Amino acid sequence: MTTAAEPTFPGPGGSRALLVLGMHRSGTSAVAGALGRCGIALGDRLIEGAPDNPGGYFEHADAVLADEGLLAALGRAWDDVRRLPGGWEASPAAGEAADAIASRVLAPFRGESVWAVKDPRMCRLLPLWLRVLGADGVEPLGLLVLRHPDEVAASLARRDAMHARAANLLWIRHTLEAAEHAPPRSIVVTYDRFLADPAACLRHVATALDLPIRFNPGVLDDFVDPSARHHLVDASTALDEIHALALDAHAELASPAWREALPGLLARLESIEASQGEWIDALGAAALGADRRRRHAADAQLGAERRAETLQQALDRATGLASQHVRELAELDAANRQLQAALADAEALVKRYGDQAAELDGRLGQMAEALARAESLVDGGQADLHLAHDRIHEVEAALAQVEALAIQREHDLRDFDARIAAGEDALRRAERLLEAQTAQTAALESAKSQAEAIAAERLEFIERLDAAKAVAERIAHERLQELQVLADTLARVETLAVERLGLIGRLESAKAVAEQLAHERLDEMQALADALARAEAVAAERLVEIDTLRATVSEHGRLAEAQQDEIHGLRREGESRGRALADAHTELARIRGSRLWWAYRRLARLTGGVERD
Numbered sequence: 001m002t003t004a005a006e007p008t009f010p011g012p013g014g015s016r017a018l019l020v021l022g023m024h025r026s027g028t029s030a031v032a033g034a035l036g037r038c039g040i041a042l043g044d045r046l047i048e049g050a051p052d053n054p055g056g057y058f059e060h061a062d063a064v065l066a067d068e069g070l071l072a073a074l075g076r077a078w079d080d081v082r083r084l085p086g087g088w089e090a091s092p093a094a095g096e097a098a099d100a101i102a103s104r105v106l107a108p109f110r111g112e113s114v115w116a117v118k119d120p121r122m123c124r125l126l127p128l129w130l131r132v133l134g135a136d137g138v139e140p141l142g143l144l145v146l147r148h149p150d151e152v153a154a155s156l157a158r159r160d161a162m163h164a165r166a167a168n169l170l171w172i173r174h175t176l177e178a179a180e181h182a183p184p185r186s187i188v189v190t191y192d193r194f195l196a197d198p199a200a201c202l203r204h205v206a207t208a209l210d211l212p213i214r215f216n217p218g219v220l221d222d223f224v225d226p227s228a229r230h231h232l233v234d235a236s237t238a239l240d241e242i243h244a245l246a247l248d249a250h251a252e253l254a255s256p257a258w259r260e261a262l263p264g265l266l267a268r269l270e271s272i273e274a275s276q277g278e279w280i281d282a283l284g285a286a287a288l289g290a291d292r293r294r295r296h297a298a299d300a301q302l303g304a305e306r307r308a309e310t311l312q313q314a315l316d317r318a319t320g321l322a323s324q325h326v327r328e329l330a331e332l333d334a335a336n337r338q339l340q341a342a343l344a345d346a347e348a349l350v351k352r353y354g355d356q357a358a359e360l361d362g363r364l365g366q367m368a369e370a371l372a373r374a375e376s377l378v379d380g381g382q383a384d385l386h387l388a389h390d391r392i393h394e395v396e397a398a399l400a401q402v403e404a405l406a407i408q409r410e411h412d413l414r415d416f417d418a419r420i421a422a423g424e425d426a427l428r429r430a431e432r433l434l435e436a437q438t439a440q441t442a443a444l445e446s447a448k449s450q451a452e453a454i455a456a457e458r459l460e461f462i463e464r465l466d467a468a469k470a471v472a473e474r475i476a477h478e479r480l481q482e483l484q485v486l487a488d489t490l491a492r493v494e495t496l497a498v499e500r501l502g503l504i505g506r507l508e509s510a511k512a513v514a515e516q517l518a519h520e521r522l523d524e525m526q527a528l529a530d531a532l533a534r535a536e537a538v539a540a541e542r543l544v545e546i547d548t549l550r551a552t553v554s555e556h557g558r559l560a561e562a563q564q565d566e567i568h569g570l571r572r573e574g575e576s577r578g579r580a581l582a583d584a585h586t587e588l589a590r591i592r593g594s595r596l597w598w599a600y601r602r603l604a605r606l607t608g609g610v611e612r613d
Helices: 028-037 061-073 092-109 122-135 149-160 164-180 191-196 198-209 241-253 258-275 277-380 385-592 595-606
Strands: 015-021 114-118 138-146 186-190
Touching (some): 028 198, 122 164, 138 164, 164 258
Parallel strands (some): 015 114
C-alpha cells in the first residue's frame, strides 16, 4: 500500500470525492459499505443487494446508469476485454454521460465536504469522471481495491461461467487502466488486508488521504464477514503470458513502488494485444453480443412484469369497486329490512286501534239497547214509576258513565286518528323511501352486474396475460438455454483458442529454437567456408608440390617399369616352379592312394616306425 506524497488541500469548491476503484468481484462493495458505516456519504440512490451480493453493492444507481449507457454507446460491455475506441472521451455519448454524472450524481452531494462513489466500470471510464469532477470544483481521491486475479476469476466462473483466461485479461484491463489514470492522491489496499482488520485498514486510508472517518466501537463487527469469502488463493503458477502478467501486476501494484512499475506492466499489455489481437477482438465481440442479448431478455421480462403489474392494479381497482358496491347493497338491504319492520309495526298498531274501535262500537250498541228498553218502560206505565225512576237513575248513571266513556273513547279515537294519520304519513314516507331504495338497489344491481362483467373481462384478460406471460417465460427460458449453449460453445471455443494459442506458443518456441540453430549452422557454415578458403590455399600450395612430385614420380615410374619387367620375369619363374611342385604333389597323392602305400603304413606301425603323411 502507498499513497502519493502530496500536501493535503481541499478542492476548489471545498468538496472531495473518494473514488472506490477495482475490478468486479474484488471486494469494492465491502470497502464502500464500510466507508458508509464510518460516516462517508454514499448517497441515497444505492442499488439493492442481489443473490450474488446479498450485503449490497453500495453503487450509486445514477452512476451505474451513466457508465453502462456510455459503454453501450461505445460498443462495449462491462465484461469486454478490448480497449475503448480511440477518442471516446470526445464522443457525443461521453458528453451525455458527463452531463448525467454532473446533474444526477454530483449535484446531490453539493454541501458534503467528503463523499464517495463506487462502480467498477469507473476503472475504464476514469478520465471522464476526473474531467467532470474538475469542472465541478471537486478534488478526486483514489482508493484502488486489489484482489488476487485467481480469486476474481474463480468468482466470475461461478457467477457468470467466465473462462479463466478471459477473466484474467479483464482483471488486467480494469486494474491497469485504473492505476494508469488514478488521481495524484491515491492509495492501494489489498482485499486480504481489509478482511484481516477492516478498522485498521480504513484508519490507514483515512491517514493517507486525510479523511474524516468515524470509528465507533463495533461499527464494522456485524458488517465485514471474512467467511463470506468463497475463493481463496495462497499462491499460483503462471499458466500463460496473460496469467503471468496478472500475477505480476497484482504483486507490483501491492508494493509501495506501484507507480514506478506501471509503465512496464502497460508495455507488456501492449505486447499481448499486438500478438493476440484477433483473439481479444473476437472475445470482446462475443461478450458484447451476450450482453446485448441479456439486456434484451431483461427488458422483455421487465416490460412483461410492468404490464402484469398494471393489469393487477386495474383488477384491484375493479375488485375494490365491486366490494364497495357489495357493501352499499348490504347497507341498502339492511335499511330495507328496517323499513319493512317499521311498516309491519305500523300495520299492527292500526289493527290494534281498529280492534279497540270495534269494541267501543259494540259497547255503544249495548248502551243504546239499554236506553231503548228504559224508554219503553217509561212509555209502558207509571206503575212502576218509582222503580223506573230508580232504574232511570241507574240508567242515567250508566249513561253518564257511557257518555264519559264515549268522551274518553272520542278522545282516544281522535288520538287514534292522529296516530293513524302519523302512521299513514310514516307509511307513505317509508313507501317513498322504499321506492328510492328500490331504484338505488336496481342501479346498484346494474352497477354490480357491470362491475362483474368488467371483472370477468379483466379476469379473462389476466388469464390471457398469464398465458402470454407463460409463453414469454418459456421463450425467455429457451433464450436463456440458447445463451447457455452459446456460453458453453464460447467456453469451448475459448478453450480451443487457448489450446491453439498454446500450440502457437510452442511452435513459436520451436521456431525460435530453429532460428537459433539456423544461426548456429550459419556460423558453422561460415567457419567451414573460412576453413575451405584456407584449405584451398593449402591445396594450391600442395598442387605446386604435387607438380614437383609428379616429375619425380615420372622418373620413379620409369625405374618402376624396369623393376616391373624384372618382377614379371621372376613371376614367370615362380609360376614354372609352382607347376613342378603341383605335379609332385599330384604324384604323391597318387602314391598315397595306392595299396602299396597302405601296406607300407601297416608295416611301419608294426615295426615301431614313424607314420608319416
